[in-house]
Every structure is written in C-alpha cells, then in structure tokens.
Amino acid sequence: MMSTERSSKVDAGTSRNDAGRTYLGWRHRVLIPPPGPAPRRPAPEDAHGLSEEWIAGQRDSEALTNRPLYYALGGLALLALLFPLLWSTRVLPGPLALGGVFACAAIAAPVAFALVQSRQVMARRLARAEERIGAERAERERLLRERQHDHARKYTEWRAACRAYEAQPHWYGVTVPSDTSAVVVVGGTDSGWSALLTTVGISRLREGGDLTVVDLTGRGVTRELVRLARRCAVGPRHWVLPADLPRMTLGTDLDAGQRARILSAVAAASGRDEDSDADETLLLRLLEVLGPDVGIDRLIGGLRALVTPAEDMAEDDPALALLGPRERERVRERCADVPDARGRAWRLEQRLSPFEAVGTRAEEGTYAQVKIISTDRASGPGAARVYGTYAVAALSELLEARTPSRGSAATASRKRRERTRTVVVCGAETLPEEEVDQVLSAAEDGGVEVVLMFREAVPLALRHLDGPSRLPVLMRQSGPEEGVERLAALVARASGGRGVDMAAHGLTEAVGGAVGETAAEGEDGGSEGEPDDEPLFPSPHTESGALIRNAAAAIAPLDLVRHVRSATVWGRATEKAAEADTPNPERGAAGADAGGTAPDTASLRSLAPTTALVLTPDGPVPADTNPGILTLATATLATAEDHRNPGVGRDVVPMGAEAGVSPESPRVRRSGGLGRGTVPAGGGTPTDTSGDGVVLEEARGPMTVPADDGLDPSQVPPNLGPPPERLDWRV
Structure with a gap:
C-alpha cells in the first residue's frame, strides 16, 4: 500500500512528545497538486530527401540554359558537313573548305567544353544537395535523441510526482499546541461531541494516558468512547450521579x-x-x-x-x-x-x-485509566449543576495536589510538554464561574489538559475563549444571535480578513448524515443514564479473548485502528462512506489558505455535526472530529505544516534522494505509529508502545557527528546497535 507521512503541528522550540499529543480531529488538505497529463513522447519529423521532381526540375533548368549552346553546336556540325559537300561539288576550293571545317571545329570545341562543364556543375550540385540533406537528417536525429532523453527524464519526474500525489495523505491530524493547557469548545450537537470525545479518547488510549470525563449533558455523548475503551480491553470506571454516589470515592x-x-x-x-x-x-x-x-x-x-x-x-x-x-x-x-x-x-x-x-459502599479503589462521571437525565439541570460542581471541584483539588514542584524549570517545561492526562467537562455552562476558573488554573499549573465544552455561546464561554494558553474551538451553533455574532467576529479576526473555507468535505457530510444522533442515543435508542453498557459487554473478556482491565500501557497501533473501525459507529459509517474520500484537485495545495467566505452567523449555524473550527494563532483551521477518519488509508497523524517542513534526522529521508522527486518535499520514513504513515518530525523522545513492540520516535533535526570522534562528518556513521524495529505492514 501507499506510504504516507506522519507529523504533528509543533513549533520549532516547543516540540511535543508524540506520547503527549491530543488530537481534535483531521483536516482535509491536498498539499501536492495533481501532476497533470503525462508528457508526450517526441515523434520523429518526416524524412526529407532529394525528390525526383526537384532533380528533374534542376535538369530541365540546365537543359533550358544550355539549349542555345546545343543549337550552336548543331549548326556548327551542319556547317562543318556543308564545307566538304561544297568542296565535292567544286563550289569551294579544297583549302577553303578544309579551313572552314577547321574553323567550325575551333568554334565548336569551347561550346562542347562548356556543355561538359555544365554537366559536371550539375553533378556537383546534386552531390552537395545530398550532403546537405544527410547533414540535416543527422542533426534531426541528434535533436530527436536529445528530446527523447529529455522526455524520459520528464516522464520519470512525472511518474514520481504521480506516486507522490497518489501516496500523499488527504487527512492530516489537528493537535493541541504544546503551550495550550485548556481547549474551550463552544457549540456542537450530541453527535459532534461524541465524535470529539472519542477522538480525544483515542489520543489517550494510544499511549496509555489518563482520561477523565465529566458529562453534565444527561445524554450519551460518552457512549462510543466507552465502547472503544472496552474493545481495547480497558474497562472504564463509570459513575452515573446520583445513583452511583455511594460507589464514588472522588473527594473523600x-x-x-x-x-x-x-x-x-x-x-x-x-x-x-x-x-x-x-x-x-x-x-x-x-x-x-x-x-x-x-x-x-x-x-x-x-x-x-x-x-x-x-x-x-x-x-x-x-x-x-x-x-x-x-x-x-x-x-x-x-x-x-x-x-x-x-x-x-x-x-x-x-x-x-x-x-x-458518598463513598459509603465504595470498593477497594484501583487506578482506572478512563473515568466517566455523568449525570442522570431525569435529575434535571439543577441537579446536574450541583453534582457537576462537586465532581469538578474535587478534580480541581486533586490537580492542585499533584502540581509539580517549581524548583526545576526544565522539569516544569517537560511536564507541560508531556500532557498525557486530560480532563473533559461536557456541559460546562451549568457550572459556577468560580469552579471553571479553578479547574483551568489547576490544569495550567498541574500539567493536565482540560477540555471545556459549552453547548452555547454563553458569557462564561466567551470570557474563556481568549487567553495565552487557551485554544478556542467552534462547532455548530444553536444559541442566541448575540453570542453567535461575537463568535463570527472572533473567527473573522482570527482569519485576518482572508476568509475561511467553510465548505464541508463530502466524507464529512456523508458520515454526519449516516450517523445522525445515533452516536449519542445508541443504536437501541438508549441514553447515557440507562445502565445498558454492561448488557452490551457481559463478558470480562473482549471478542478476541483479551482480559478487560482498568488500564493499559498502550494500545498497539494497528489494533487501535481495527477497534475504531469495528467498535464505534463512526468507524463503521466511515468505512461505508470511504468512496467519498476523493481529493478535490480544484482546491489544490493551497486548500483553505487560498481563501474562502467571510464567516457569519448563518455559516456557523450550518456547520456539519462533526466540523470544528480550531482558532489557531495562524488562523482558523477547519477540522473533522470524526474518529473514523483514523481508519482511512489516506489519514495520517501528521499535520499539514509538518508535512511541508519536516526535520531531517536519523529517521528522516529527503524525497530528493529518490529518483525524480523534488528535494523540496521531504518525506519522513516510518518507524511506527497508527495507520499508514511515519513518525512526526520535530523534537521529542522515544515512547514505547505495547503489543507489537513498535517504538514511536520523533526526528531530532539534522544529524551531525562530533568533531572529536575522529569520523568524517560527510560519511554515514556505521550501522551499530540492534536492528531497527519491525515496520508497519501497511508500508
């Protein structure tokens, strides 16, 4: 299968470890434009030679020119014959007749010489014409060979461009920047939130990170996340409040x-x-x-x-x-x-x-990698506010208790880059403002990533959109007009007047229409408050026989792709709509950068359920939060920026090293990861995964040899150490 790149959106000085990335979705980009039609093979020109017509014309011209001489020569011959005849009839005396014959011969000699010379000139002219035609034929053949060699080179380049165009990924990962401690999501439907939660869950399950979800919506937005975690043999700990208060030890x-x-x-x-x-x-x-x-x-x-x-x-x-x-x-x-x-x-x-x-019937507490605290829909918004306040306040205190010491700046910097713990609050608009501020402050100091999801553009959500460590994300809006207008103005300011490409990809529309609200309500029409997860998975083992446990060090990359495809409604719907994943050459390499429409309230209200506008410092980035995109052969965990500017290090091979590929588009060699692709470029340290022993490692920039090693820097270092890790079978 075709090989793709794997990279991430990282800054030059703040590269994130691959194990600490949080993915919000994927953006569709065609970075390498279509190569166009194949170059035409040069055809040989028509052969040109001396035609019979031209030779006949030359001879006719010569005959026409020499005709008076032939007439003169004939007249002299007749005259020379006449003199002997006159002598024989005794009209002229013999000496005079003989003198006349000699006179005619004397005059005819130069005429005959001129005719012979004219014939030689014509022969030389024809010979020169043959030589000129031969030289021109040789020159044409030489030029033809040169054009054929040039065509072969261009065709090789075209074939390489075709392979690069066909092998390039179409979906690039959209990640949370390393200097971001909180993601503020405003808007969205139940299905859109379900997709975003599952995508964030993939980020944590991939490297064995910690995920805590506080769901105050009263709906089943965590259903697909629960299904995926259990299929990955990770049993999430789920409390539905208030029924599960006796089993919950949070805050005790x-x-x-x-x-x-x-x-x-x-x-x-x-x-x-x-x-x-x-x-x-x-x-x-x-x-x-x-x-x-x-x-x-x-x-x-x-x-x-x-x-x-x-x-x-x-x-x-x-x-x-x-x-x-x-x-x-x-x-x-x-x-x-x-x-x-x-x-x-x-x-x-x-x-x-x-x-x-609270905690009166709690069992022996063990660590759970995925924890979900949700409120019953029947309790109402008032109860959701109270129970949500208790859960979020307790989490804030726990995060503050785990805040690392500030003695070492290097340690604090490393903690911030490797955010492998995420806290998601769904329905944050129901919480008091003080608790929202508290959890944001605790997350910023404790090295934990917080995702706040607001259903509407309420003043509390608008106040937290701005900040040096905040990442605003906008989804489909359904709130008051005033709040949506402020969001439209925020998008316009972030885009810098360039406009935003708000058109949804065909795959996004197809999957959104196919899934609808099924992702939140379930195929059986249940809700999150109903204990229907256990009947779906009554066995302590997965279908493959793996024992469901509270945590896992990591999920093997290919296993995670397979689980997303089989366990989630997003994976199944994406597999059915995969034919809609076709590149649009009209968008070209510029994609959304080429321009778009000015954002307005109508466009924000008509966004696809899984579409999210990520307001990065470089401008709004349209992303599809559908986790099923991970299962596509054209998806990669790289970002578009890293694809165009990857580092050159030990695991990086420039495309210019291959025949016919421009060195300006480097390609990163695979060393493991999800799906088809390569490790992302940038700084970082190796991160082990479980299962097949694949090691994910980020490139560390250009590799140099120290001068004191006694090695020639221009030479390749010897192949020392153990053999490389087993490559992904989809390379």
Missing part, C-alpha cells in the same frame, strides 16, 4: 481544607447570594472536630448538632445519633463564634444531604 481522601472548599462550593451552587467563605469556615471547623476523613453523613450530623438545642438529645434522629454527646458538645463549642451558625448549618445540611452516601 482529601485533607480538611480541600473537602471544606468542595462542600462549600456545592452549597453555593445550589443556592443564591450565599457567603461561601463563611460556609467553608464552618465546615472546616466541623472537620477539625470530627476528623478530616469523616464521612459526609457524620458531617451532616455535626450540622444537625448545631441546629438542635443542647438540651435536646434527639435520640430518634439517625443523623444526630452518629455523633456522641461529647462530639456534639465539642462541635457547638468550636462553631459558637461563627456568625449565624444555626441558620448557616441548617442551609448547609439541606444542600449537602444529597451527598450523604
């Missing part, structure tokens, strides 16, 4: 200050104009008395003790019965100076009562 193993902040944020999310700082102080004092690892049920008992008078033992109160008399007395003494302690305790008890059972 933190210190007192962190737990107090989480619970005060939950209380503030369910109320209005409340003093969260005073609530946090009250909760912190309760935790000081009852212990930092106390359950929320006992914490509610402490709040109940503040509400209940000291003389009331309340023996029939199960919450108050969890505390002994001495603990109740200590709680009242410690919280006596809190303003309005009784009323505040009553409100906190009311708002924290849904979380009373």
Whole structure:
C-alpha cells in the first residue's frame, strides 16, 4: 500500500512528545497538486530527401540554359558537313573548305567544353544537395535523441510526482499546541461531541494516558468512547450521579481544607447570594472536630448538632445519633463564634444531604485509566449543576495536589510538554464561574489538559475563549444571535480578513448524515443514564479473548485502528462512506489558505455535526472530529505544516534522494505509529508502545557527528546497535 507521512503541528522550540499529543480531529488538505497529463513522447519529423521532381526540375533548368549552346553546336556540325559537300561539288576550293571545317571545329570545341562543364556543375550540385540533406537528417536525429532523453527524464519526474500525489495523505491530524493547557469548545450537537470525545479518547488510549470525563449533558455523548475503551480491553470506571454516589470515592481522601472548599462550593451552587467563605469556615471547623476523613453523613450530623438545642438529645434522629454527646458538645463549642451558625448549618445540611452516601459502599479503589462521571437525565439541570460542581471541584483539588514542584524549570517545561492526562467537562455552562476558573488554573499549573465544552455561546464561554494558553474551538451553533455574532467576529479576526473555507468535505457530510444522533442515543435508542453498557459487554473478556482491565500501557497501533473501525459507529459509517474520500484537485495545495467566505452567523449555524473550527494563532483551521477518519488509508497523524517542513534526522529521508522527486518535499520514513504513515518530525523522545513492540520516535533535526570522534562528518556513521524495529505492514 501507499506510504504516507506522519507529523504533528509543533513549533520549532516547543516540540511535543508524540506520547503527549491530543488530537481534535483531521483536516482535509491536498498539499501536492495533481501532476497533470503525462508528457508526450517526441515523434520523429518526416524524412526529407532529394525528390525526383526537384532533380528533374534542376535538369530541365540546365537543359533550358544550355539549349542555345546545343543549337550552336548543331549548326556548327551542319556547317562543318556543308564545307566538304561544297568542296565535292567544286563550289569551294579544297583549302577553303578544309579551313572552314577547321574553323567550325575551333568554334565548336569551347561550346562542347562548356556543355561538359555544365554537366559536371550539375553533378556537383546534386552531390552537395545530398550532403546537405544527410547533414540535416543527422542533426534531426541528434535533436530527436536529445528530446527523447529529455522526455524520459520528464516522464520519470512525472511518474514520481504521480506516486507522490497518489501516496500523499488527504487527512492530516489537528493537535493541541504544546503551550495550550485548556481547549474551550463552544457549540456542537450530541453527535459532534461524541465524535470529539472519542477522538480525544483515542489520543489517550494510544499511549496509555489518563482520561477523565465529566458529562453534565444527561445524554450519551460518552457512549462510543466507552465502547472503544472496552474493545481495547480497558474497562472504564463509570459513575452515573446520583445513583452511583455511594460507589464514588472522588473527594473523600482529601485533607480538611480541600473537602471544606468542595462542600462549600456545592452549597453555593445550589443556592443564591450565599457567603461561601463563611460556609467553608464552618465546615472546616466541623472537620477539625470530627476528623478530616469523616464521612459526609457524620458531617451532616455535626450540622444537625448545631441546629438542635443542647438540651435536646434527639435520640430518634439517625443523623444526630452518629455523633456522641461529647462530639456534639465539642462541635457547638468550636462553631459558637461563627456568625449565624444555626441558620448557616441548617442551609448547609439541606444542600449537602444529597451527598450523604458518598463513598459509603465504595470498593477497594484501583487506578482506572478512563473515568466517566455523568449525570442522570431525569435529575434535571439543577441537579446536574450541583453534582457537576462537586465532581469538578474535587478534580480541581486533586490537580492542585499533584502540581509539580517549581524548583526545576526544565522539569516544569517537560511536564507541560508531556500532557498525557486530560480532563473533559461536557456541559460546562451549568457550572459556577468560580469552579471553571479553578479547574483551568489547576490544569495550567498541574500539567493536565482540560477540555471545556459549552453547548452555547454563553458569557462564561466567551470570557474563556481568549487567553495565552487557551485554544478556542467552534462547532455548530444553536444559541442566541448575540453570542453567535461575537463568535463570527472572533473567527473573522482570527482569519485576518482572508476568509475561511467553510465548505464541508463530502466524507464529512456523508458520515454526519449516516450517523445522525445515533452516536449519542445508541443504536437501541438508549441514553447515557440507562445502565445498558454492561448488557452490551457481559463478558470480562473482549471478542478476541483479551482480559478487560482498568488500564493499559498502550494500545498497539494497528489494533487501535481495527477497534475504531469495528467498535464505534463512526468507524463503521466511515468505512461505508470511504468512496467519498476523493481529493478535490480544484482546491489544490493551497486548500483553505487560498481563501474562502467571510464567516457569519448563518455559516456557523450550518456547520456539519462533526466540523470544528480550531482558532489557531495562524488562523482558523477547519477540522473533522470524526474518529473514523483514523481508519482511512489516506489519514495520517501528521499535520499539514509538518508535512511541508519536516526535520531531517536519523529517521528522516529527503524525497530528493529518490529518483525524480523534488528535494523540496521531504518525506519522513516510518518507524511506527497508527495507520499508514511515519513518525512526526520535530523534537521529542522515544515512547514505547505495547503489543507489537513498535517504538514511536520523533526526528531530532539534522544529524551531525562530533568533531572529536575522529569520523568524517560527510560519511554515514556505521550501522551499530540492534536492528531497527519491525515496520508497519501497511508500508
């Protein structure tokens, strides 16, 4: 099969490790233009020689010119005959007749010589004409040979250009830049979010990274991600709130200050104009008395003790019965100076009562590579706000607890480049603004990538679109006109007035129409809140017999491609619509850079379900978030920029080294990865994968030999060390 390139969008000084890339989708580009028709083979010209007509014409011209001489020669001959006749008839005397004969002979001699000379001149003229024709024929043959050699060279170049055009990828990966800590997605449908989540999940499953999804939409946008993870033998840990609160240990193993902040944020999310700082102080004092690892049920008992008078033992109160008399007395003494302690305790008890059972039936906790926290659709938006606040606040505290020390700048820089942990919040518009700021700040300092997905262009989403470490992503809009107009203005400003190519590829439209909302609702019409994942996978083993486990070091590249094709509706729909993946020569190598239409609200509202506009510093980049594109033979994990400007290193071979290929379009040699392709160019370190032992390694720039090694820098270093890793069978 044809070989493609694999590269990534990296900056010269901040190259990302291949293991830390987060893919948002793929963009369709035809970087190498069509080579056009094959050069025509030069045909030999018609052979030219001395024609009989020309020779006859030359002879006729000579005869016409010599005709008077022939007449004169004939007249002299007759006259010479007449003189003897006159002598014989005794008209002339003998001497006079003989003198006349000699006179005629004397006159006829130069005439005859002139005729002979004319015949020789004609013969030489014909000979020169033959020589000239022969020389011209030899020159034509020489020129023909030169044109044929030139045609052979051009045809070889054309064949190489055809191979390069046919072998080039059509879909290039769109990745999150290395200096980005948060991706802010505004807009989108359920199917579009499902595609984006699955694509982000592929990025983490590929190298064994950590993925946490907080789904506050109440719909099944994580369904395809769950299917893919289980097919990859990675069992995701899934909590559906509030039903799974007893099984969830999130936020229960933190210190007192962190737990107090989480619970005060939950209380503030369910109320209005409340003093969260005073609530946090009250909760912190309760935790000081009852212990930092106390359950929320006992914490509610402490709040109940503040509400209940000291003389009331309340023996029939199960919450108050969890505390002994001495603990109740200590709680009242410690919280006596809190303003309005009784009323505040009553409100906190009311708002924290849904979380009373958190962690009460939790099993022995083990690490899970993929974690999903979703809310039940039947709970409503208010419950989604409260439960989502608890989950996001707890995650923020965990991220802050894992923040690396700032002692070494090199260590901090390396942590930022190798972001193999991702937190995705679907429906972030339901969260309080303070929690959104908190999780963004924690992610920026903790080396974790955060993806915030807002359904509409609400003010909270618009405020977080700008920032040095933010990457705005726009999908199909359905919100108020004012917010969509601001997004259109943002796209126009990012494009710099060049316009944006908003036309969707035929494959994007075909797959979007075929999948519809099936990716979110499931083929059986279920929802995320329904526990239908276990009936789909009742066995602890996959179809191939692999044991489903909580985590995997990495997924073998070809296995991941196969799992995406078989386990997800996106892979199956893309396989059926693969015939729509044809290059459009009219777009040429410039693609979207050639221009487009000015973005407006209508174009943003009519985007395809899986189309996303990634607002990079270089301008808007249209991308297709469909994860099934990974299964296409024309897809690559490289970016278009790296394809045009790859590094030249140990694993890089310039295309100019091959016959007939321009050295200005280098090609990266494969050393492993997903699908057909090569390792991306740029800086980085090797990253091991599991399964077939393929090593993904990024090129490190031009290879040089130190001068003190005693080696000639112009010579190739010796082939030392172990043999190279097994190549992908699709090369």
